[in-house]
Amino acid sequence: MEKLQHVLEAQQFTRTFLETELFPLTKKMEQVARERNDHSLSGKIVYHLFYEPSTRTRISFETATTILGGIALSTENASAFSSAIKGETVEDTVRVINGYHHNAIIIRHKEEGAAARAAVVSKIPIINAGDGTGQHPTQALLDVYTIYEHFQTLDGIRVAMVGDLAHGRTVNSLAYLMAKFRGIHIDFVSPTLFRVQQDIKDYLERHPVSYNETTNLGEVLKDIDVLYMTRAQTERFRQGERFDNHHGGFKMDLVMLNRMQPNSIVMHPLPRNDELPPELDNDPRVVCFRQAQNGLYVRMALLKMLLS
Amino acid sequence: MEKLQHVLEAQQFTRTFLETELFPLTKKMEQVARERNDHSLSGKIVYHLFYEPSTRTRISFETATTILGGIALSTENASAFSSAIKGETVEDTVRVINGYHHNAIIIRHKEEGAAARAAVVSKIPIINAGDGTGQHPTQALLDVYTIYEHFQTLDGIRVAMVGDLAHGRTVNSLAYLMAKFRGIHIDFVSPTLFRVQQDIKDYLERHPVSYNETTNLGEVLKDIDVLYMTRAQTERFRQGERFDNHHGGFKMDLVMLNRMQPNSIVMHPLPRNDELPPELDNDPRVVCFRQAQNGLYVRMALLKMLLS
Amino acid sequence: MEKLQHVLEAQQFTRTFLETELFPLTKKMEQVARERNDHSLSGKIVYHLFYEPSTRTRISFETATTILGGIALSTENASAFSSAIKGETVEDTVRVINGYHHNAIIIRHKEEGAAARAAVVSKIPIINAGDGTGQHPTQALLDVYTIYEHFQTLDGIRVAMVGDLAHGRTVNSLAYLMAKFRGIHIDFVSPTLFRVQQDIKDYLERHPVSYNETTNLGEVLKDIDVLYMTRAQTERFRQGERFDNHHGGFKMDLVMLNRMQPNSIVMHPLPRNDELPPELDNDPRVVCFRQAQNGLYVRMALLKMLLS
Numbered sequence: 001m002e003k004l005q006h007v008l009e010a011q012q013f014t015r016t017f018l019e020t021e022l023f024p025l026t027k028k029m030e031q032v033a034r035e036r037n038d039h040s041l042s043g044k045i046v047y048h049l050f051y052e053p054s055t056r057t058r059i060s061f062e063t064a065t066t067i068l069g070g071i072a073l074s075t076e077n078a079s080a081f082s083s084a085i086k087g088e089t090v091e092d093t094v095r096v097i098n099g100y101h102h103n104a105i106i107i108r109h110k111e112e113g114a115a116a117r118a119a120v121v122s123k124i125p126i127i128n129a130g131d132g133t134g135q136h137p138t139q140a141l142l143d144v145y146t147i148y149e150h151f152q153t154l155d156g157i158r159v160a161m162v163g164d165l166a167h168g169r170t171v172n173s174l175a176y177l178m179a180k181f182r183g184i185h186i187d188f189v190s191p192t193l194f195r196v197q198q199d200i201k202d203y204l205e206r207h208p209v210s211y212n213e214t215t216n217l218g219e220v221l222k223d224i225d226v227l228y229m230t231r232a233q234t235e236r237f238r239q240g241e242r243f244d245n246h247h248g249g250f251k252m253d254l255v256m257l258n259r260m261q262p263n264s265i266v267m268h269p270l271p272r273n274d275e276l277p278p279e280l281d282n283d284p285r286v287v288c289f290r291q292a293q294n295g296l297y298v299r300m301a302l303l304k305m306l307l308s
Numbered sequence: 309m310e311k312l313q314h315v316l317e318a319q320q321f322t323r324t325f326l327e328t329e330l331f332p333l334t335k336k337m338e339q340v341a342r343e344r345n346d347h348s349l350s351g352k353i354v355y356h357l358f359y360e361p362s363t364r365t366r367i368s369f370e371t372a373t374t375i376l377g378g379i380a381l382s383t384e385n386a387s388a389f390s391s392a393i394k395g396e397t398v399e400d401t402v403r404v405i406n407g408y409h410h411n412a413i414i415i416r417h418k419e420e421g422a423a424a425r426a427a428v429v430s431k432i433p434i435i436n437a438g439d440g441t442g443q444h445p446t447q448a449l450l451d452v453y454t455i456y457e458h459f460q461t462l463d464g465i466r467v468a469m470v471g472d473l474a475h476g477r478t479v480n481s482l483a484y485l486m487a488k489f490r491g492i493h494i495d496f497v498s499p500t501l502f503r504v505q506q507d508i509k510d511y512l513e514r515h516p517v518s519y520n521e522t523t524n525l526g527e528v529l530k531d532i533d534v535l536y537m538t539r540a541q542t543e544r545f546r547q548g549e550r551f552d553n554h555h556g557g558f559k560m561d562l563v564m565l566n567r568m569q570p571n572s573i574v575m576h577p578l579p580r581n582d583e584l585p586p587e588l589d590n591d592p593r594v595v596c597f598r599q600a601q602n603g604l605y606v607r608m609a610l611l612k613m614l615l616s
Numbered sequence: 617m618e619k620l621q622h623v624l625e626a627q628q629f630t631r632t633f634l635e636t637e638l639f640p641l642t643k644k645m646e647q648v649a650r651e652r653n654d655h656s657l658s659g660k661i662v663y664h665l666f667y668e669p670s671t672r673t674r675i676s677f678e679t680a681t682t683i684l685g686g687i688a689l690s691t692e693n694a695s696a697f698s699s700a701i702k703g704e705t706v707e708d709t710v711r712v713i714n715g716y717h718h719n720a721i722i723i724r725h726k727e728e729g730a731a732a733r734a735a736v737v738s739k740i741p742i743i744n745a746g747d748g749t750g751q752h753p754t755q756a757l758l759d760v761y762t763i764y765e766h767f768q769t770l771d772g773i774r775v776a777m778v779g780d781l782a783h784g785r786t787v788n789s790l791a792y793l794m795a796k797f798r799g800i801h802i803d804f805v806s807p808t809l810f811r812v813q814q815d816i817k818d819y820l821e822r823h824p825v826s827y828n829e830t831t832n833l834g835e836v837l838k839d840i841d842v843l844y845m846t847r848a849q850t851e852r853f854r855q856g857e858r859f860d861n862h863h864g865g866f867k868m869d870l871v872m873l874n875r876m877q878p879n880s881i882v883m884h885p886l887p888r889n890d891e892l893p894p895e896l897d898n899d900p901r902v903v904c905f906r907q908a909q910n911g912l913y914v915r916m917a918l919l920k921m922l923l924s
Contacts, residue, residue: 033409036351043652045682047675055383056404059355062381063408066353071682075671076385077692088887091894096672096886099909100679101649270404271396278399293407341717344659363691364712367663371716374661374687384693578712579704586707601715 004305006119007127010140010177018144018180022301026145029300033067040308041070044103048074049093050129051109056270057129057138060292061106064299070307073102094118094126103307107131125306127299133169138302139269140173142295146287147226149294150265156183160220163189163230163250163275164243165196170269171230175200179207186211187220189250194232194243217249221259227252229268229276251275257283267291312613314427315435318448318485326452326488330609334453337608341375348616349378352411356382357401358437359417364578365437365446368600369414372607378615381410402426402434411615415439433614435607441477446610447577448481450603454595455534457602458573464491468528471497471538471558471583472551473504478577479538483508487515494519495528497558502540502551525557529567535560537576537584559583565591575599620921622735623743626756626793634760634796638917642761645916649683656924657686660719664690665709666745667725672886673745673754676908677722680915686923689718710734710742719923723747741922743915749785754918755885756789758911762903763842765910766881772799776836779805779846779866779891780859781812786885787846791816795823802827803836805866810848810859833865837875843868845884845892867891873899883907 013022032038046065048058053076062072078093090109097105104125107115112134119126130136148154159178161171165188175196178184186204188196192215204211214220221227229252232243252266257280260266268276268288280286321330340346354373356366361384370380386401398417405413412433415423420442427434438444456462467486469479473496483504486492494512496504500523512519522528529535537560540551560574565588568574576584576596588594629638648654662681664674669692678688694709706725713721720741723731728750735742746752764770775794777787781804791812794800802820804812808831820827830836837843845868848859868882873896876882884892884904896902 045679053385055385059381059383059405060408063353063410066379066381067409072381073675073678073682073688075675077669077671089894092887095905096908097675099905100676100912101683102679271400278397289403289407292404296408361693363693367689367691367713368716370689371661371718374689375717380689579708586705597711597715600712604716 004125004302006115006122006125007137007302007306008116008119009128009135010137010173012137013141013177013180015180018141018148021305022141022298023145023148025301025304026294026297027149029297029304032300033296036067038304039069040304041065041068041103044070044307045101046070046072046104046106046303046307047097047100047102048072048106048129049078049097049108050074050076051078051107051114052076054108054130057108057136060295061127061129061299064296064303067296068300068303070103070303090114090118091121094122098123104303127302127306130169136169136173138295138299139170140177141302142291142298143170143174143228143267143269144177145298146267146291146294147265150287151225154178154181154184157181157226158185158187158224159226159228160187160189160217160224161196161228161230162217164194164232165190165230166194167233168230171196171228172200174228175209176203179204179209182208184209187224188213189215189217189220191215191243191250193241215249218256218259221256222261225261225264227260227264227266229266229272231268231271231273231275251277252280253277254280257285260285312433312610314423314430314433315445315610315614316423316427317436317443318445318481320445321449321485321488323488326449326456329613330449330606331453331456333609333612334602334605335457337605337612340608341604344375346612347377348612349373349376349411352378352615353409354378354380354412354414354611354615355405355408355410356380356414356437357386357405357416358382358384359386359415359422360384362416362438365416368603369435369437369607372604372611375604376608376611378411378611398422398426399429402430406431412611435610435614438477444477444481446603446607447478448485449610450599450606451478451482451536451575451577452485453606454575454599454602455573458595459533462486462489462492465489465534466493466495466532467534467536468495468497468525468532469504469536469538470525472502472540473498473538474502475541476538479504479536480508482536483512483517487512487517490516492517495532496521497523497525497528499523499551499558501549523557526564526567529564530569533569533572535568535572535574537574537580539576539579539581539583559585560588561585562588565593568593620741620918622731622738622741623753623918623922624731624735625744625751626753626789628753629757629793629796631796634757634764637921638757638914639761639764641917641920642910642913643765645913645920648916649912652683654920655685656920657681657684657719660686660923661717662686662688662720662722662919663713663716663718664688664722664745665694665713665724666690666692667694667723667730668692670724670746673724676911677743677745677915680912680919683912684916684919686719686919706730706734707737710738714739720919743918743922746785752785752789754911754915755786756793757918758907758914759786759790759844759883759885760793761914762883762907762910763881766903767841770794770797770800773797773842774801774803774840775842775844776803776805776833776840777812777844777846778833780810780848781806781846782810783849784846787812787844788816790844791820791825795820795825798824800825803840804829805831805833805836807831807859807866809857831865834872834875837872838877841877841880843876843880843882845882845888847884847887847889847891867893868896869893870896873901876901
């Protein structure tokens with residue numbers, strides 16, 4: 001297959017690539033992280049060019065770089081490249097970094113499409129670590145990998161996505177990526193005012209994915225394989241918007257967990273509010289920290305593919 | 309003895325541990341820092357998880373990690389882990405970092421007890437680098453080590469702690485730690501409104517430490533072994549509070565320095581205001597920069613103990 | 617010659633040093649950056665002590681340190697060393713860092729002269745990475761090196777410096793440094809209100825440099841070897857000041873570029889506004905990204921000289 005050049009959006013990956021290349025390598029990376037026996041990035045410099053702070057994503061990428069023997073250089077303040085003039089273009093900054101002999105750029109930006117614009121002028125690989133309301137492909141990949149790791153397949157999986165579906169970049173990316181598999185059913189569970197965006201539904205209708213919308217989590221709980229909880233993204237709410245959680249209808253508790261199938265899993269992209277209480281963490285079906293850990297392994301795998 | 313697991317508060321250390329383990333290893337670390345011949349932390353990742361900027365403490369720990377061959381990853385902006393939801397718990401963040409195969413976490417937090425809460429959920433060592441008005445154990449250790457290094461003992465030492473004793477976390481920790489030794493006498497020298505807190509005095513009364521309170525530094529100057537100067541922590545003052553330095557009574561000068569014993573030392577945790585003027589730095593009794601340097605060695609020793 | 621101890625200002629370097637030591641080593645560093653075969657800084661710690669964010673300069677130095685095998689530790693928030701007291705002196709901070717066994721300090725400060733004050737108390741090399749309206753010597757060196765690289769000499773070069781010459785630290789440093797060579801002519805091209813500062817002109821008059829002031833770029837375009845474009849430093853303008861670009865008279869375009877000599881070059885210190893449009897980048901005479909890259913090589917060369 002064609003060599004991977006950049007990681008810009010979740011949709012760029014084929015099912016075959018995921019199943020035969022990325023996921024097997026991701027699995028191997030777990031062992032590498034434990035044994036520190038792969039130094040594929042030795043002597044390589046990875047620049048973490050963050051235009052907004054995202055400590056969580058940055059530390060995951062820096063750790064991936066570091067475990068593989070690479071050197072992580074970083075800024076969380078990349079807008080300072082252009083503070084003086086309110087707007088050096090991403091392109092100019094990327095050209096400068098290319099001239100510094102770095103080996104890859106992890107970019108986080110406020111504007112949708114920034115990573116793609118960076119890639120146009122970059123001779124070294126660009127990884128999109130989230131651009132505005134656009135893509136966050138490594139998050140989608142770690143989510144899909146977590147499901148795949150548990151069920152050894154993605155075909156025929158029934159997922160409930162729960163909570164504030166109107167503002168969830170994560171939910172969108174995951175839906176796009178799952179549409180590459182067969183026999184997927186998605187239950188969108190949200191308050192009426194926080195329903196999933198129409199373009200996602202349009203997309204699913206063009207693909208072999210069935211979906212359903214409901215405000216009642218209890219209705220689907222016993223039938224699903226994956227419960228994907230999300231928090232209310234209050235920071236993206238418009239004035240006056242308020243997430244009404246229906247007397248707890250969009251929060252998990254022990255009673256609800258006990259109604260789920262023994263082989264199901266409960267996911268959450270973190271950080272969490274009270275929709276997934278820590279008291280449930282001891283249940284082996286709650287895999288939100290495994291998910292975060294898989295994020296490290298997926299990022300290691302991508303860096304290794306891009307740089308070695 | 310039991311292996312050291314976390315460094316959470318100054319009181320956790322026994323006198324025996326300090327004298328037979330920590331201090332001898334700290335001494336060795338000076339040579340290691342010069343010769344760079346100990347790579348005990350090779351391949352280890354130490355995460356500096358700072359919820360508030362403390363450049364001074366961070367660079368000391370990062371240097372310690374680095375000299376021992378480890379990899380320092382850092383944030384000074386750890387509240388960004390939870391910015392979106394105004395409060396991911398420290399516990400969740402620490403669980404995620406544990407999943408990233410890091411080898412230790414240095415934590416700095418605004419809230420007292422944060423480090424202890426982190427330790428409860430962490431499988432890797434936690435070092436408290438200051439939690440709010442609570443503990444800053446490595447500062448207390450470097451202070452005690454500096455005294456020990458000079459006098460080769462802590463028993464029978466007479467210390468004057470001078471300045472704003474009401475707001476000084478440093479003073480409290482040092483008093484707690486010195487109470488583990490014999491024959492200690494402490495002179496608390498401060499304006500009446502900035503006297504040492506009652507709980508410290510209660511603590512000393514329950515231990516074999518004698519103490520005395522005065523507003524007159526001159527009164528004790530010729531009798532003390534250690535003069536521990538502190539600055540007015542104006543940033544912690546309540547509205548209207550004002551540090552009245554009694555016409556210079558809480559400031560050192562050459563005349564006062566000359567009244568001190570030849571074998572005494574003058575300490576200061578830095579940063580300093582005018583209470584310890586740079587003109588005195590050339591006097592070998594002024595050891596404030598040696599103190600800072602000892603901070604590096606103590607941190608190296610602790611990291612080595614925890615990680616090898 | 618005397619060993620290089622600190623890099624504090626552009627004027628400290630002799631012509632001989634530049635031509636026989638710095639520039640040849642800078643040239644070599646390009647190959648080192650490509651082949652990563654020089655680890656002169658192995659085991660050395662370089663501290664990037666930035667009192668104000670300057671991501672652009674910081675990443676260039678961090679990359680230089682890293683490519684040569686050194687360890688880059690950094691803060692962009694060095695004023696936090698003294699936040700509590702609004703003013704730990706630079707001297708105290710530098711004394712502490714000296715005690716930490718670092719091997720060099722790259723300092724960026726708001727105040728002119730801060731780097732020189734740091735050098736007075738430092739036993740390890742200080743490199744000035746910009747102090748206020750004062751010096752930014754590595755920027756001047758990379759500019760001069762870029763001209764030298766292209767023409768293989770600096771003697772007899774005619775340079776037009778264009779734009780906001782009143783606020784340009786870069787322009788001042790470059791003029792000071794060029795005055796060390798023979799037969800230099802400088803055209804200062806700016807709006808009347810943004811003319812070059814009088815002290816620069818006084819300096820040039822004391823040196824064998826001829827200069828000319830004009831508001832008309834077209835007048836000099838066909839005669840110059842180097843066109844040095846700068847942006848309007850609006851962030852340094854006084855209230856009400858406004859850069860009047862004379863109907864585009866201080867902006868480059870294709871028509872103007874075509875009037876320049878085939879062997880001339882167009883420089884810009886970046887970041888740029890619209891005075892040098894990206895459409896011109898494909899012309900080989902536009903070397904602004906080469907300039908940035910030369911910044912890396914110059915900094916590598918200086919670090920190597922100072923530390924090995």
